[in-house]
Amino acid sequence: MWRRGRFAGLAGRYDRAIWIRLVGTALTTVANFMIRPFMVLYLYDKLEGSVLLPMLIVGLQPLTSMFVGLWGGGLADKYGRKPLMVGALIVNAAAMAGFAASEELWHFALFSILNGVGMSLFYPAANAQVADIVGPERRAEVFAALHAAFNVGAAFGPMLGLLVFTWEPKIVFAFSAVTFVAYLALVLRYIPETLPPKTAGAGADAAGAAAAGPSERLTFRGHGLLFAMTGLVIPISLLYAQVETVLPLHLQTTFADDYKMMLTTMLSMNGLIVMLLQIPVARWTESWATHRVVLLSYGLLACVALGYGFAPWFALLLFAEVLFSFGEMLSGPHLQKAVSMIAPEHMRGRYFSVYSMNMQLSRGLGPVAFGVVFELWGGAAAFGVIAGLLLVAGVAQYGLVRGISKPRSASEKGALKPAAEA
Numbered sequence: 001m002w003r004r005g006r007f008a009g010l011a012g013r014y015d016r017a018i019w020i021r022l023v024g025t026a027l028t029t030v031a032n033f034m035i036r037p038f039m040v041l042y043l044y045d046k047l048e049g050s051v052l053l054p055m056l057i058v059g060l061q062p063l064t065s066m067f068v069g070l071w072g073g074g075l076a077d078k079y080g081r082k083p084l085m086v087g088a089l090i091v092n093a094a095a096m097a098g099f100a101a102s103e104e105l106w107h108f109a110l111f112s113i114l115n116g117v118g119m120s121l122f123y124p125a126a127n128a129q130v131a132d133i134v135g136p137e138r139r140a141e142v143f144a145a146l147h148a149a150f151n152v153g154a155a156f157g158p159m160l161g162l163l164v165f166t167w168e169p170k171i172v173f174a175f176s177a178v179t180f181v182a183y184l185a186l187v188l189r190y191i192p193e194t195l196p197p198k199t200a201g202a203g204a205d206a207a208g209a210a211a212a213g214p215s216e217r218l219t220f221r222g223h224g225l226l227f228a229m230t231g232l233v234i235p236i237s238l239l240y241a242q243v244e245t246v247l248p249l250h251l252q253t254t255f256a257d258d259y260k261m262m263l264t265t266m267l268s269m270n271g272l273i274v275m276l277l278q279i280p281v282a283r284w285t286e287s288w289a290t291h292r293v294v295l296l297s298y299g300l301l302a303c304v305a306l307g308y309g310f311a312p313w314f315a316l317l318l319f320a321e322v323l324f325s326f327g328e329m330l331s332g333p334h335l336q337k338a339v340s341m342i343a344p345e346h347m348r349g350r351y352f353s354v355y356s357m358n359m360q361l362s363r364g365l366g367p368v369a370f371g372v373v374f375e376l377w378g379g380a381a382a383f384g385v386i387a388g389l390l391l392v393a394g395v396a397q398y399g400l401v402r403g404i405s406k407p408r409s410a411s412e413k414g415a416l417k418p419a420a421e422a
Helices: 002-011 016-046 052-079 081-101 105-133 136-164 169-190 224-232 234-244 246-284 290-310 314-331 333-342 345-377 379-404 410-420
Strands: none
Touching (some): 016 052, 052 081, 052 105, 052 345, 105 136, 105 345, 136 169, 136 246, 224 234, 234 246, 234 290, 234 379, 246 290, 333 345
């Protein structure tokens, strides 16, 4: 009886739509992480040792997401969250099936773009849905839970990918397509539309007579805090992007035959740590001074970049990966809550679209830029530059957060503090 009651309490802790997101995120990211660490290496072999062409192809997906994302966020605010999520999952399933059948260079480029379209439509709508159905006091916890579910894929996907991707990559792409179809079925069957009624529909009539309707423009002057938070997190996203692109090639040149197992071990360890500790760490650091948490997280990630670039032994790379895990857990989910807190209700989709640009810009332009650095000066130089950017951005973010995280009243404290934890 006690176990049954405890399980029922856990099941009732989140809305059913959140549980579907958790299950779907874990399912699709397992397949995603079976592909991501090895995609550049796969294309590197396919394109007979070219470095820049694989970087360009991998960069097409996030660049497409960046440009389509703003449009997708506006559609989510205008027509609803569910239609965008359904359409995006269909597009992603088609892209993965296309990769499985690809042979020519332009095939990979086309389906990389298609995958970018799907990602850019899904996440702004899905994250806005969290803000629709979860109260402000629990959003950081829910975003942390989603981040933990994401790291289920990071924990188990690379090892599975090492076993299957090196044997037959087409099987991995086909499996990924199946997971997107399964997620689509769950969304269609169990997730309701959550767009607030006053913003549903099209035109000014849907938002009332106020000028702050779905057609309101996102300007730097009117929404400066959003753009500042987004810009200052770009160096963190650059580090993530290099883990998928430059790091595999750097390990290959530095450690020769053992590099695939080393990369797989590092990624799986990171995913497992974050999966197990993300929610406890979020609760543990809740009462910390937020500007100090920000500075600490950027400092940890700068150390990670230096470790990736200069570690002569695998043991130091593993230590860097532990630091990466804690830096990620400190800087991750609370920024999403901050975006949800500063976003007007009728602009949540667009706010999450703008925020997602930090990752898309870094994953789109970063591989090409740092691919050039890698070819000219090596991986140590590439990661050294990223470490410097992290330190500079961390100090700037510290100053910004210190200024905005001073609550004017006790009631504002909970709303402002998570923004600092970006």
